Amino acid sequence: MKKFLKISSVTILVIGIVSVVALLLFGRNNHSNLSGSVSEKIDQYLTNEKFQGTVLIAKEGEVLFTQGYGMAAPGLPNSPSTLYQIASLSKTFTAVAIMQLVEKDLLSLDNPISQYFSDFPNGETITISHLLSHSSGIPDYLTENAEFDYSKEWKPNDIVNTIRDSELKFTSGKSFSYSNTGYVMLGLIIEKVSGQSYANYIEQHIFEPSNMVNSMFTVPPGVPKAQGYVDGKAGPFIHNSAAYAAGDIISTVEDLELFDRALRNHVLISKETSELMSRTHAKKFPHQYGYGWYTQDVMGKQAVGHSGGYPSGFRHYITRLNDEELTVIVLSNEMTINSKRINRHLTSIVLQQPIWIWQEKF
Structure with a gap:
């Protein structure tokens, strides 16, 4: 028995050593297979990955790289001006709109949502801050309702009503749970406070001052746009009302860079407000969230970012490294592409810093 235990211990030790060595040898990618300038390396990487979509990378206020790959739709190649x-x-747009109203003293982050939804259960204990940071405990209507019909036209209040009678997932402010419902409610609060429709408010107070002329909520007939794909096949139809303030905006990588630039130049909100949005207000491993942003450590640097996806075949990721003034935007119209992983590797290439395997995920 002692001999068996000794052999087992040695085996475990050897396996541990081999695992550590393998991690050190193969767990880090320095992109040594790429050559040329940073832009050339980025292009090689995306080509090697068979990426389908559009990428834009901006550094210190200038566009460093932007290019489309693959097809946006039949007969329409992806390009930086492709609508997605x-x-x-x-x-993030919804969160910025709320913070604009806070700056104008039209609402407070501590306001209970009962002021705007008089009969919503537990509305007295749930605040606007809780909605912004996904710490309200309100269930997500997309995960709570497995049979949610994306294809039909939805009114925002009807979306909220799908979970009205559901119990909170936890006491508000005590944890983190991503809730599209909370952001639908924020859109309704914007309408009640501003007196404008959500779409009109975003157009007037965010698109226009950011010069985002190619961003909208409804694509006019005949205007080309990206089609979503799942494993190379056209994805299912989703009505553009199915997400409302949680995900209905249509834009391009070029316009998203203009939005990013407007935030960095404090055109939309003050520096202090932007910093408040970028602080962690809720967390549950492995997630940390501010107001409208995931708060992150990206390759040892303080950053914020956000994912975006539709079951119709879209997967996106944006990362903003604040101190580096670096923004990496990845929009993909192929559901099987891991846009966050792509985003992390592009960041690694631009920083000329090797990336560990776990840094692809966090």
Whole structure:
């Protein structure tokens, strides 16, 4: 028995050593297979990955790289001006709109949502801050309702009503749970406070001052846009009302860079407000969330970012490294592409810093 235990211990030790060595040898990618300038390396990487979509990288206020890959739709190649449903990247716009109203003293982050939804259960204990940071405990209507019909036209209040009678997932402010419902409610609050429709408010107070002339909520007939794909086949139809303030914006990588630039130049909100949005207000491993942004450590640097996806075949990711003034935007119209992983490797290439395997995920 002692001999068996000794052999087992040695075996475990050897396996541990081999695992560590393998991690050190193969767990880090320095992109040594790429050559040329940074832009050339980026192009090689995306080509090698068979990426389908559009990428834009901006550094210190200038566009460093932008290019489309593959097809946006039959007969329409992807390009930096291709229109995309940006899905949950819309949440940052909703959060900025709320913060604009806070700056104008039209609402407070501590306001209970009972002021805007008089009969909503537990509305007295749930605040606007909780909605912004996904710490309200309100269930996500997309995961709570497995049979949610994306194809039909939805009114925002009807979306909220799908979970009205559901119990909170936890006491508000005590944890983190991503809730599209909370951002639908924020859109309704914007309408009640501003007196404008959500779409009109975003157009007037965010698109226009950012010079985002190619961003919208409905694509006019005949205007080409990206089609979503799942494993190379056209994805299912989703009505553009199915996400409302949680994900209905249509934009391009070029316009998203203009939005990013407007935030960095404090055109839309003050520096102090932007910093408040970028602080962690809720967390549950492995997630940390501010207001409209995931708060992150990206390759040792303080950053914020957000994912976006539609089951119709879209997967997006944006990362903003604040101190580096670096923004990496990845929009993909192929559901099987891991846009966050692509985003992390592009960041690694631009920083000329090797990336560990776990840094692809966080």
